[in-house]
């Protein structure tokens with residue numbers, strides 16, 4: 127197993143880590159029952175990486191990002207570092223009960239450590255990507271690193287006062303179009319940026335296409351079992367027609383600046399389950415316009431259906447995966463009628479077609495950066511020649527996720543060392559947080 131440990135940068139990282147140990151300890155933050163977030167004197171910040179609890183390294187911390195949200199974890203006990211006794215579960219003081227604190231990061235930031243909350247078998251928390259926080263010299267710090275920023279995803283561009291009017295006007299032009307009605311719900315209820323872009327008429331626009339999925343992800347964001355916290359979106363319950371798709375797609379591609387049309391959204395199942403409809407839609411779109419980029423966000427489970435979309439005119443694809451190891455992937459995706467082999471096959475079809483391939487890497491500290499996961503990911507990148515990794519913080523209760531996965535085999539590298547390892551082994555790979563138009567991958571567009 128110890129290949130990676132022999133890698134020069136792994137060791138240099140280790141040596142560096144010692145140098146990167148924090149000069150000034152980061153103080154711990156806890157929350158009270160009233161939700162107050164307080165510094166707890168005598169205790170330092172800890173973070174969690176899978177099943178490991180430890181103090182953060184300097185390279186894992188950033189100042190608290192603008193637009194990050196601060197909150198606390200109910201029914202959980204904070205694990206803090208006491209200068210006398212080391213790691214301690216600190217449940218309460220004489221006067222009150224304490225809870226672990228966390229941040230929810232804005233897009234563009236990659237989480238490096240989970241909040242140090244004692245593991246719990248009790249009710250799982252809602253679907254957020256909980257991130258460790260602390261305080262240093264009075265300033266909040268967060269266990270995250272910045273991947274990139276794009277002003278097109280800045281909050282001030284979305285949920286603006288004129289949005290509702292734009293939605294109503296568009297709906298009045300096509301009152302029967304179920305896709306538009308769904309996007310209106312997603313734009314106003316779920317505040318989905320790509321749904322809003324359809325009504326603003328710009329950039330990356332959403333186009334959901336499938337009410338069904340051939341996977342049952344533990345953290346599915348559109349369908350969750352009754353007994354678990356609700357999914358963050360309600361899955362569409364209709365199969366859009368080619369006409370409904372064209373009615374949304376053509377105006378977006380023909381009239382928007384830098385248009386991307388993305389099939390495969392959080393409010394649907396798996397778009398490849400609607401491959402027959404999407405094939406007809408893509409052929410019809412490209413018969414009318416060559417404008418913009420046709421993108422597919424997918425679990426890559428149906429190679430044959432995917433090949434049909436490539437031949438029809440699909441241009442970019444983003445493959446969602448939590449791991450490049452069959453066991454880890456399948457224990458999370460719980461696939462029905464396909465396996466990780468089909469994901470690799472689809473990525474290779476895209477490589478050979480060729481399409482610009484990105485992976486939407488559902489990232490989780492202590493899993494994604496396990497030694498064996500890093501090795502498998504490096505091999506996946508080499509075999510499939512992907513162009514980019516979109517680093518996505520996996521939004522799920524940490525204990526729910528870890529309980530679903532096989533135990534780790536090797537060491538945990540840390541998220542920054544993992545990122546550096548991929549950069550040194552595959553310098554051609556872009557590290558992104560947002561989707562890009564086809565021109566970007568052909569070196570003709572920077573945004």
Ligand code: SF4
Nearest residue numbers: 339341342343346395
């Ligand atoms: S692939 Fe997507 S829609 Fe299907 S179960 Fe997973 S998260 Fe849900």
